[in-house]
Amino acid sequence: MNKSATNLTVNRTLLSRVMGGVLSLLAMGGVVVMLASFAYGKNAARQSFDRLLVGAASDIAESINVVDGTPVADIPVSAFGLLAFADSDRVTYSVRGPDGTLLTGHDGAKERLGEPRAITQPHFFDSSIQDEAARFVTVVRRFSERDFSGNVFVTVGQTLRARNAMAMSLTTGAAIVTGLGGIALLLSAFFVIRSAMRPLERMTQEMLDRDPYDLTPMPADGPAEVVVMVHAMNRFMGRLDRQVGAMKHLISDTAHQLRTPVAAIRAQAELAIEDDGDHLPQRLDRLVRRTRSLGTLLDQMLSRALVIHRSDNAPPTPVDLRDIALKVLEDRDHEVLAPHTVVDLRIGETPVMVLADDISLGEAVKNMLANALRHGTSPVAIGTSCDHGRGEIWVEDAGSGPSADVLEKIGQRFERSAASTGNSAGLGLSIVRAVAQAFDGSVQMDKTPTGFRVTLSLPHQTEVTSS
Incomplete structure (x- = not known):
């Protein structure tokens, strides 16, 4: 119950983190859109109402006539009809002569920026109307008549209420659309993320429903990221299964074989205790042979467990097979197993590099040599070679080797040949095969012109970093 609750909490936390990230992105995008919408709305409102100001000022300028050498403005109703679209705004205007003298209108509308005589195009500026922010435009009408020559400046101003209302309306509309789109995207993201996480939830449920001893591979389906994780988990469970299998075999073999x-x-x-003294040497001799056989069995069982353990836990490193052959020979175990058997070393000057574990290789070669010493014929040779891109380490004796039917069974656990004298545990070549499988290798047993050879072949490493 606690495990299930923990997994569900982790899933909710992962979902909340992803949703939090999506929400943050949407919030930042919404802020950017709002600022852009407000700037766009403000600019659009300014351009629209500025055109109305220019239209009103132009209408007033067109209504000016020169009477007795003096400009006279007959303010048309249409000029203020344009500004009436903003019914909540205040409006002011002024008409000034070439020297800035107010001809008609309100004195407060006087331009405050620059010299009026310098104005040749409609000029906009910001000021105030009765302490309220306003927007003004000044247009120029030039007269060149006999009794009057010069510029007449028409200034029209309007407060900003309608402009601000239009900008806020555009911004509010954009905010509503953005908000609805954000909510739709958030809901879509929620369902998409939930759908994407469903394989994880299914895998979690499958793991919870599994028997604790079920280490079979899980089905690799779903998105590529989940498949990669499932493959990694299957590899881990495979290693764990081999370790558990080795432990089970060791326990069962110990119970059965000992x-x-x-x-x-x-x-x-x-x-020996109950028999008479005449038969005591014979009893002791049998007891010694049984003890040696038991020791050999224990050594090989532990050796096989060590090999399987290291194949899953010790990382492969570059190994020179010549060093393995030389070390096995220098350990002189063969002098104990077969004191009168000659063992030759046949290695060349060229390194024979493979990627493996040196301890596991040493155990395999020792068992190959022990097998040749027990069942083969002197002389025995141990050597290395390269053949078709593979590094080989082999043990050869001068005998003819076992028959074909025996060769088919050799290498299985506790499989003894008919020629065995009882000292063999039947695990020697099984250890060799386990090492070969651990490092993508193979085991060959062949008859040669000079005898019978057992070869452990591994992929050859051509590029090796010197130590």
């Missing part, structure tokens, strides 16, 4: 030798040793020891 029962008979231990019983035999106990029986020989009891007979």
Whole structure:
């Protein structure tokens, strides 16, 4: 119950984080859109009402006539009809002569920027009408008559209420559309993220529903990111399954294989105690042979467990097979197994590099050599070679080797040949095969012109970093 609750909490947290990121992006985008909408609305309102101001000022300027050498303005109603669209705004105007003298209108509308005589195009400026912000425009009408020559300046102003209302209306409309679009995107993102996370939830549920001892691979379906995670989990479960399998085999093998030798040793020891003195040397000799056989069995069982453990836990490193062959020979274990057997070393001057674990390779080669010493014919040789892009380490004896039917069974756990004298545990070549499988290699057993050879072949590494 606690595990399920924890997983669900993690899923909700992941969803909330993603949704929080999406919401943040939408919020930042909304702020940018609002600022842009406000700027656009303000600019659009300014351009629209500025045109109305220019139209009104132009109408007033067109109504000016020169009477007895004096400009006279007959203000048309149409001029203020344009400004009536903004019914809540205040309006002011002024008509001034060439020297800035007020001819008609309000004195407060006098332009405050620059010299009026310098104005040749409609000129906009900001000021105030009775302490309220306003927008003004000044247009010029030039007269060149006999009794009057010069510029007449018409200034029209309007407060900003309608402009601000239009800008806010445009901004509000954009905000509503943006908000609705953001909500739609947020809901869409929620359902898309939930859909994308569904394979994770399904995988979590499958893991929770599994038996604790079920380490079979999980089905790799769903998005590519989930498939990568499932493959990684399957590889981990595969390694764990091999470790658990090795442990189970070790326990079952120990329970099954040690029962008979231990019983035999106990029986020989009891007979040695109860038998007369004439048969004591024979009893002790059998007891020693049984003890040696038990020791060999234990060594090979532990060796096989070590090889399987290191194949999943020790990372492969570049190894020179010549060093492995030389070390196995220098350990001199063969002198204990077969004191009178000659063992030759046949390695060249060229490195034979493979990517593997040196300890596992050493255990494999030791078992290959022990197998040749027990069942082969002297002399025995251990050597290395390269063949078709593969590094090889081999053990060869001068015998003819086992028959074809025996070759098919050799390499299986606890499989002994008919020629075995009882000292073999049947695990030697099984260890060699386990090492070969761990490092993408293979095991070949062939008859040669000079005897019988067992070869451990691994992919050859041509580029090796020197230490």
